[in-house]
Amino acid sequence: MFSKLKLGVRGKTTLGLGLLIFTSLFIASEYSYWTSRVHAEKNIIALKQTALQLLSHEISTILNSERENLLSLRDVPAVSAIIRSRNAGGIDPVRGGSLDQWKQRLEATFLSFTHNNTSYAQLKYIDAKGHELVRVDSLTGQATVVDDFQNQEDNLYVSETLKLAAGKIYHSDVNLNREDGMIRQPYTPIFRIATPVYLQDDDNVEGLIVINIFIDQLFKNVFTDLSGAKRFISDEHGDYIKHSDAAKIFGKALGSGHNLSQDDPELLALSKKEDSLIRYDSEKHEVDGFQKIFFSPRDHSRYWLLGLSIPENIAFAPIIAERGGSLLAGIIMGLFALMVTLWMTTRNIVAPVVRLAEIAKKMQQGDRMVRADVSSVTDEFRILYQTFNDLAADQQLIKADLEAEIILKTKRHSLIVDSLIDSLITINKIGMVESFNPASERIFGYSADDVIGQNINLLIPGSYHSEDDNYLLKRLFIDDKKIIGIGREMVGKRKDGSTFPMELAVSELNVGDERHFTGIVRDISARQTDEQNVLDEKARLLAVIDNVVDGIITINENGFIETFNPAAARIFGYRPDEAIGQRVKRLMPVSCHDAYDDYLLNHVSNDEDKVRVLGLESVGVRKDSSTFAMEMAVSTLLIGEQHHFAAIVRDITERQTDEQNVLDEKARLLAVINNVVDGIITLNEQGFIETFNPAAARIFGYRPDEVIAHSVKVLMPGPYHAEYDDYLSNHVSIDAKKVKGVGLEIVGLRKDGSTFPMEMALSTLLIGDQSHFAGIVRDISERKRVEQMQKEFISTVSHELRTPLTSIRGSLGLLLGGVVGEIPEKAQALVSIANSNSERLIDLINDILDIDQIAAGKMHFDYTVTNLISVIQNAVESNQGYADPLNVHFVFDAGEHKNVIVRIDEKRIAQVMSNLLSNAAKYSPAHDQVEITVRVKNRHARIAVHDHGKGIPEEFKSRIFSKFARADSSDTRKKGGTGLGLSITKSIVEQHGGSISFESTTDKGTTFYVDLILFQSAQKKEIKMGKEIHSSRPLLLVVEDDQDVSGLLGMMLEDDGYRYHQAFNYQQAIEQIQTHQYHAVTLDLMIPGGSGISLLRKLRADDATRELPVIVVSAKAHQGQLEMKGDVLNVVDWIEKPIDKNRLLSSIRKSMFHPQCKRRILHVEDDLDIAMIVDTLLNSEYQVILAKTLTQAKQLINDEHFDLVLLDIGLPDGSGVDLLPILNSPEHQTPIIVFSAREISQDISAQVQGALLKSRTGNEALMQQIKAAINKQVS
Amino acid sequence: MQTLERILYAEDEPDIRQVASLALEVVGGFTLKTCNTGLEAVAEVEAFAPQLLLFDVMMPDMDGPSALAKIREMDAYRKTPAIFMTAKVQPNEIQRYLDMGAVDVIAKPFDPMTLATQIGDIWARTQH
Incomplete structure (x- = not known):
């Protein structure tokens, strides 16, 4: 099994x-x-699909340019001259020349067009009757003039074109080329465009110009690089014009009948409904689709289908x-x-x-010794094995136990009885001994044989006999109470006649009907000796108690003194007998009685019998009523049912004196803390205030009790909380014992809500295992004010110096100018000296101010994107005046550059140029020239200023850009200047991210180079000058890694009037967004270098880009949207690829009105005070643009978009009413609020959203009206 | 184009006032009304009917910009060209004065021999 x-x-x-x-x-x-x-x-x-769209776009672009060519051919002078000379019978009456000469001119023009455009098969000029007048063929690949004219009168294209108005263009179907009506071999598909020719001021059509275009050339890109795909171009009926399978071409014309309806009728049907489609046809196992090319711009019923089918295995390889x-x-x-x-x-x-x-199985068969090997297994099996082994061991044990028990039980009685220490004697009811155990033999000295059968009296001295008789008798009568008595103490008698104290316990047992008694006897001689020992011990203890220095007093439950040792007597001045029996309260001052009562009550009610109170400091009262400091230890003891208290009392008067010293020290420290000028605040680990000294109270305006136990954050304005948290956690986490010195400068918050700069030094201290902080706080407003004053000192001084200088320079100038009459020649010389030195002083002050601002990093720069060439040109021209008296001429050469675009502060760069040019002029020999050039190299523009002076001395070269540097102090007088110019120049150039350097050769001259970074658009193409840069067209960023898709998106955006930059990866996108102000961003979710979602999160985490509208355009848009569900990332729209152009553009338009974008308000107002107030009022929520005049307002409305116009009626150059029709036109539809000093008429108020009177409108009301009007507009 | 004749000139520093007056009256040949403060300029404007305002910026009791704002409240002087003459001529400061409604700013110290021409040029610019 x-x-x-x-x-x-x-x-x-x-x-x-x-x-x-x-x-x-x-x-x-x-x-x-x-x-x-x-x-x-x-x-x-x-x-x-993108590829198809691009191809289609390309073809459309080519066709556009062909149409333009056609129209320009029509307009060449030779065409009209031919007509005129034919009409006049040979010679052109207007321009002269014969018909043949003009024909040759036109042939030449046709030839050059054909040479330059390989897709032209033929160019023809045909007269109104269909006769070819001029014809150039390129059917063989070689452009030739053809004299063999054909009559084309019957051709459809001729008659159709002649019906058209001037400037209209006829587009033919695609046909195979025919010569004299015959289809030409090899088959050459041709597409014709033609336009009628009219003479000026004449309605009669005079002929037509025709271009025949090689279809193969037009479509050549469609059929290259197919890699297994099939592509075709058919007409709107599905007849193939061109096909990757050459056999299928021109089914209709050649009668073979090849048509899209044979290959894919479903696709043909779909083409009637859609302009562009791409799909995966799972039945045919291919990706197929089409894109329409509308070759005739005005007629959308005619088009070519650009089709595609790619076998599944290739597409999805x-x-x-x-x-x-x-x-x-x-x-x-x-x-x-x-x-x-x-x-x-x-x-x-x-x-x-x-x-x-x-x-x-083995165990089941009875082998109890069997065990599982625990070491061979792991985990739960180990437990299972172990349990099994335990079970087996238990079984084994139980079996052994049962066997042993039987043996044990038989021996038990005799064993117990024999081994008892106590003597066990049984007697019958008449007192006869029946058994006598070994212990009995030992205690009484009798052997069992001596005693058994004898009366028990044998073992008891005679004087106890009667007593024992009574006892026995008593036991016999009380037969129902089977008490195993705890024995009585008796005296026993040994065999040798000696007696001993014993304890006897008797019990009775009934065996059958007979009563027997068992007596257990214990010799208690030894125990009695122990009791004596206890008494001795007590005496010793008493001696200790009497002699210790501490007072020991015991008190009973009711508070009465029971014992009172000599030390207590000495301490309190009572004799023991005076104290015992008195209430213990007498030993305490009245003020402590309550505490004592509580204590007592508490301890009595507690059942604990040994509660100890150690080291309780209290006050004692002596018999003479004097008090003293004492330390008391109290323990509770339960004797019988009664609580007692033992108190040990020590006089600690002396020790308290030491403690007083510590307290004094503490008081001194407190006095210091309370009187220092710095605020001192201690905090616990959680940052809650523990102490708050008076200086802190003065600094913050809080009373200590108002802030203690509050978070220290109440003393700081909100924005600093995070900084403080960092600081605190930093201190807790590092070694807490470390003391930090001077801390941070932060802003403090007073109780009244005002803030002030403060310095806070925080030190950490460890008390127990808790960190605490001690903060020393100083109000540094005053120091800050002084620092600020010092910072502005130079600026103030320079201004103060200018005021007297204005008078001096003015006076000297007037004197020299002869305004107050001629002055003597000698005086003239002196006044000149004074004048030129006052000029130098002015320069010096200006330069010092610049140096100061540069040093403080406060120099102001207004960067604009501009053409460097014109800036340099202007600088050269305006500094020529300086060079003229020195007879030096500036020569500017920009090479081939016309536009070098840089982002600079024009005035500062002009200052740089002025410095370099004046230096160059100064150090040039007379009648010499200084050459200025601008060159572009490696993304830099290099300005060079070259003179032919004696060069910079070697030893001076290293100091040339230092402050107050001058080659030779004797120069000062001769050359003028402050010695600060090059230092300032260097700083300005470096502020622009550029660099300055020089080359100098003794006696040859010096060249200074200024290198500035070129401003390049993201597409790395030079931006067109002028309107393009300042254009108000919104700028967008396209984030997309696929170059083609990115280009397609760009095309869509440009068509709709936007400008755009491209970013192809994550890093590029981040950089572009940081350096440009975009109106919106289109974002692919799958970009190299990081996901689109993470880019989105990054944008939303940054204040500067939190509101930047983002439109996701991605093949994973839908999935991305699902993943982001519930996450507010503020995406305007999620658009799937292939891209739906209309949805994209509508989303972008929507984003322009994104509620988070600052709305733009045009304020038309000539009163600057009001303009300033309104600007202050609105600029936090809106972007306010001011127009001071009607003209300015018109210009702005024309150029830019506004969400609202706030309009004053009375303007310096007309009435604001003039703007109403413009603003209400369908093109603008901008809401208007009139804000004027006068009431407006009924008819004006019907044209505006609101009208407010200046004198009667409060700020609130103005704000509300504006909000209401703008919100209405947006919704 | 109107010829510039009447200039209302406000300057609190007497020395500068004297130098500028000479420069404008003797060199330039203009008719000048000089005022010590902005308040005075506001008081004088109607009686003198100036074609151009030339104001120092910092003056006691009423500074140049405030005086200009006051004068702009009078209908007749809404458009009168105003020039500030000041020693504080950092680019951002100049922009501020222009924003306050000045047509131009003349830096101190000025060249007395060309001051009149400078003002004449500014005037010509405002006349179309």
Whole structure:
């Protein structure tokens, strides 16, 4: 039976586990394959559609340019000249020249067009009767003029084109080229576009221009790089124009009947409904679809279908390969897992069970010695084996026990009786001894034989006989009370006649009807000696009690003194006999009585018999009523039922003096703490205030009791709480004993809500195992104010210096200018010196101010994107005036560059140029020139200023950019200047992220180089100048890794009037967003370098980009949306690929009105005070743009978008009413609120959303009106 | 285009006032009304009927921008061009004055021989 079980367990386990593992692995790998396949398919389909859209876009673009070419051919002078010269019979009356000459001109033009465009099969000029006048063919690949003219009158395209108005274009069907009505071999499909020719000021059509286009050329990109896919182009009826399978082309014209309806009627049907489609046709096992190309822009009923079909195995080749791999991996893993599992199961489960079964079988057969080997198994089996072994051991033991018990029981009585220490004697009812155990023999000295059968009186001295008789008698009468008495003390008599104290316990037992008595006798001589010892001990204890220095007093439950030792007597001044029996309260001052009562009550009611109070400090009262400090230890003891108290009392008057010293020290410390000027606050580990000194109270305006036990955060404004938390947790976590010195400068919050700068030093102290903090706080408002003053000192001084300088320079200037009359020549020289030095002083002050601002990092820069060339050009021109008196000429050469776009502060760069140019002029020889060039290299623009002076001395080169640097102090007078210019120049250039350097050769000259970073758009193409840069067209960022998809998105956006940048990975996106102001971002979820979702989270975590509208455009958009459910990431829309253009654009438009974006208000107002008030009032919530005049307002409304216009009526250059029709036009529809000094008429108020009177409108009311009007607009 | 003749000039520093007056009257040939403070300028404006306002920025009792704001409240002087003359001419400061309604800013110290031309140029600019 067990062998069958063994086979059964192994077999079943193997089979079951094998099946389970294979099934689950198969399901898991299939599931993961199918889920990933769904996404991959979507991606592939999206890419295919993108490819189709791009191809279609490309073809449309080519056709556009062909149409433009056609129209420009129509407009060449030769065409009209041919008409005029034909009409005039040979010579053009307007421009001269014969008909033949003009024809040759047109042929030449046609030839050059054909040469330049390989897709042109023919160019023709045909007159109104259908005669070809000029024709150039390129059918053989070589452009030739053809003289063999055909009459094309009967051709449909001729008659149709001649019916058209000027500028309209006829688009033919695609046909096989025919020569003289015959289909030409090899088959050459041709597409014709033609336009009619009119003479100016004439309604009569004079002819037409035709371009025949090689279809093969037009579609060549469609049929390259097919890699297994089939593509075709058909007309709207499904007749193939071109097909990857060449046999299917022109079924209709050649009569073979090949048509899309034969290959895929369903697709043809779908093409009637959709413009673009791509799908996975699971029946045909292919991905197919189409994209319409509307070749005639005005007629959407005519189009070509750009079709595609890719066999499933090619389209999804990467996925199929993946499936094979995943299945193989699954099987290998499955086999491995199966083997491991089987090995584990056999080793760890099946084998132990089998072994245990074998052992159990042995035990069942009666072998109690058998044991399982615990060491051979693990885990639960170990417990099972152990339990089995324990059970077996128990069984073994129980069996042995039972056998032993029988033997034991038989021996028990005699054993007990014989081995008793006490003597056991049984007597019958008449007092005769019946048994006498060995102990009895030892105690009484009789052998059992001596006593058995004798009367018990033998063992008792004569004087007790009668007593014992009475006792025995008594026992006999009280027959029902079978008391085993705790013995009485008696005296026994030994065989030798000596007596001894014994304890006798008697009990009776009935055997049958007879009564017997058992007496147990114990010799208690030894015990009596013990009692004596106790008495001795007591005497010793008493001696101790009488001699200790501590007073010992015992008190009974009711508070009366029971004992009072000599020390107590000495301490309290009472004799013991005076104290005993008195109330203990007498020894305490009245103030302690209550506490004592409580204490007593508490202890009595508690059942604990040994409550100890140690070291209780109290006050004692002596007999003479003087008091003293005492330490008392009290213990409670229960004697019998009664509580007693033992108190040990010590006079601690002296010790208290020491403690007083500590207290004094503490008081001194407190006095210091209470009187220092710094606030001192201690906190516990949780940051709650524990102490708060008077200075802290003064600084914060709180009383100590108002803040103690509150969080220290009440002393800091909200924004600092986090900083403080960090600081605190940092201190708790590091070694708490470490004391931190000068702490941080933070802002304090007073009780009245005002804030002030404070310095806080926090030190940590460990009391017990708790960290505490001591904070020393100082109000540093005053210090800050002084620092601020120092910072502004230079700026103030420079301004103060300018005021007297204005007078000096002005006066000198007027003197020199001869305003007050001619001055003597010598005086003139002196005044000149004074004047030029006052000029230098002014320069110096300006430069010092610049240096100061640079040092303080406060120099202001207004960066704009601008053309560096024009900035340099202006600088060169405006500094020429400086160079003229020195006879130096500036020559500017920008090379081939016209636009070098940089982001700079123009004024500061002009300052740089002015410095370099004046230096160069100063150090140039007279009648020389200074050359200025701008070159672009490696994303940098390099400005070079080159002079031919004597060069910079070697030893000076290293100091040239230092402050007050000058090559030679004698230069100062000759050359002027402050010595600060190059230092300032360097700082300005470096602030722009640029660099400055120089090359100098003695006697050859010096060149200074300024390198500035080029401003490049994200697409790395130079931005067009002018309107483009300042355009108000919204700027968007396209985050998408696939270049084609990104380009497609860009195209869609540009078509709708947006500008865009591209980012192809995570990092690029982050950088672009940080450096540009985007109106919105389109985001793919799968981008290299990090997921789109994490990018989104990052944007939302940053204040600067929290509100940036994001539109997710991804093949996984739907899944992403599900994953983000409930997570507020503020996404405008989730758009799946393939991209629905209309949905994308509508989402982007929606995002422009995103409620979180600051709305723009145009404030038309000429009163600047009011403008300023309104701006202050609104600018936290809205972006307010001011227009001071009607003209300015019109310009702004035209150029930019506003959500609301706040309008004043009386303007310097007209009435604000003039704006109403513009703002209410369908193009703008901007809400208007009139904010004017005068009442407005009924008819005006009908055109606006609100009207407010300046003098009567409060700030609240204005704000409310604006909000209401804007919200209405948005909803 | 109107010719500029009458300038209302406010400056609290007497020396500067004298130099500027010479520069404008003798060199430039303008008719000048000089005031010590902004308040005085506001009081004088109606009687003098200036074509252009030339104000120091920092003056006691009423500074230049406040005086300008006051004068702008009078209908007749809503559009009168105003120039500030100041020693504080950092780019951001200049922008602030322009925002306050000045057509231009002249930096102190100024060149007395070209001051009149400078003001004439600014005037010409405002005339179209």
